[in-house]
Amino acid sequence: MHILVVHNRYSSAQPSGENNVVDQEVGLLRAAGHRVELFERRSDDIATRSLPGKVAVPLLVPWNPAVRSELAGRLRGERPDVVHIHNVFPLLSPAVLAACADAGVPAVATLHNYNQICPPGTLQRDGRPCTECVGSGPLPAVRHGCYRNSRLATVPLAVSLSVNRRRWWSGVERFFCISAAQRDVLVRGGMPPERLAVKHNFVPDPQDRRTGPGEYVLYLGRLAEAKGVRLLMAAWDEITAGGGVGVPLVIAGAGPLEPEVTAWAAGREDVRYVGLYDPEECRRAIARAVAVVAPSTWLEAFGLVVVEAMAAGVPTVAAGHGAFVELVEDGVTGLLHQPGEPASLASCLRRIAGEPARNQEMGQAARRRYESGFSPAVGLERLVDGYRTAMAGRSGGGDSPPPVKDGSTGSRRGNPRGQGWGSQ
Template sequence: MHVLVVHNRYGSAQPSGENNVVDQEVALLREAGHRVGVFERRSDDIAGRSLLSKAALPLLVPWNPGVRTQLAARLRAERPDVVHVHNVFPLLSPAVLAACADAGVPAVATLHNYTQVCPPGTLQRDGEPCSACVGKAPLPAVRHGCYRGSRLATVPLAVSLSVNRRRWWSGVERFFCISAAQRDVLVRSGMPAGRLRVKHNFVPDSGPRRSGPGEHLLFLGRLAEAKGVRLLMAAWDALGGAAGVPLVIAGTGPLEPEVTAWAAGRDDVSYVGLYDAQQCREVIARSVAVVAPSTWMEAFGLVVVEAMAAGVPAVAAGHGAFTELVEDGVSGLLHRPGDAASLTDCLRRIIAAGPELGRAARLRYEQGFSPAVGLERLEEGYRSAIAGRTQPSGGNH
């Protein structure tokens, strides 16, 4: 097939699992013999814009007519079989869907988060689950300044959600949800169930595998409230130095000063900052377990699957996508969301566990998250979208 991938790349200052997923899917499709083009914008480029251009940017978030013109021209020239849309914020906008309609090319879209029903895409406010905007006008998000703590910054996202809701639902033949948990939320919000398919992200099987019991517990991700960093610190303190293995924290984010101060002078905690991709693979493979204590409803959980690929189990919050990634007591452990005592207990148990959890985690990866499985689901979704141009949508799939 001939596929055109559409993506607004996130800034390089923070590691982006979504950017990685897009790059890995493009490489996978090309290796399988498909012709794949990329139409992208980069958030890094915003810094080089003029002051006037930066000031006008919020006006283009709901609709960027220049992108519509450019993409439609490329589609007419190249005639791909299908367009695969990922992130469109802030430089592309849902105008990409109009371009697909202009050129008569079917579109599929991967929903990496909850931006279809929540302006910041997190379904969380002030560290707590929130569904105030689900299925209704997103005025609460503006009132609370849910995007970056700013009412002004939230307005373009809220406007885009409101004015483009029907365009998304009618302009996309198939949506890829990255977990069943995410799909359930979106169906309950009123999205068309017949167009929502579950397609878990895959992870390349190219990294090192764990040998032996592991050297440390690992938190790898953004240092933010939603990722459960403060919860982890409280749970670790409750262990009172009795873990027997150190905790390694890798990543950066708004809580970095707090994490740095907490880890300073301790021999049971090591804060290592931001690792590159190869360092991440190596530190995962040396882990007793990966800890993913997110307080928000993760739509997927890439680090958990990366751990599975390395034969490493996870301790994860028992909500959102984690409940379908981790089989509690078999391929990892699930703790009560937001409960430090429950997390402490799981950390203690995972340290004492034998190698069986790691072996089961690797088997779970092979059966559900390998490149072969990912390619099959991508191709199936594309064929379904192409066929859907001549068939009415409906029913659950």
């Protein structure tokens, strides 16, 4: 097949599982003999723009007419069999759907989060799950300032969701949901169930696998409230007060809570903060772990680090909600703790570190689960099946810019100056 992948790459300053998934799928398809081209924008490039250019970025979030023209021309010239859309925020916009319709090329889209029904895509507010916009509209998100704690910064996302909702739902032949849990929420939010297929992300088979009991408990990911970092710190303090578990906690990653994590870990023998690992360092670190911990407080749509741990034969301690309940078989491939409860997380960490024989059994079961459900062979089969479905059922749609109240052709009034649009 000839596939064109459309993706707005997230800032390189922070780890991005979504960028990794895109890169891995492109590599997988090319290795299988498919022709894959890229149509990309990079959030890193925003920093190089002039001040007026930076100010204009929020205006392009709902609709970027230049992207429509550029992509439509490329599609007409190259004639790919299918377009695979990933992230379009903030520089691409849903105008990519109109470009596909202009050129008559079917589109599929991977839904990496919940931004079809929630402006910031997290289904979380104030550190707790929130579904106030599900099935209604994005006004609550604006009222609460859900994106970066700013009402002004939330407005472009809310406008884009409102004016482009039907364009997404009619212009995409096949949506790839990355978990059944995510699909259920999106259906409740009004998305057409017949276009939503579950396609778990795959993980390349790592060269490094665990061979011994492990050396530490590992947190690997973004240092953010939604990822449960503060919850983990509270749980580990409780463990330490009770005498510890015999191994340290290693935290690898970057994000807004980095200063807090650095200060918390300073001078402690039972905690090591190691900063941001590159992909090879991540694989080696996972293979040396007693367990990987994923204590997210938001409803994760997937959980790539859980599957990476499975591939290395390492069990996981994860929050018992969202996609984790279908990724982790409680007591078999890992343990599920009560979401948001530090005492429950501490109890699970004690169990998984304090029972070496059981830990080994769970690690072996996790590896078998990976081989049957998340290997490259399985991922390739599901990708190609989705493409064939889209190619067999073109529906068009999405061929006109969104309506706007001021009579313009895609921009919105307002000047969201200084809202930190330099990264995602």
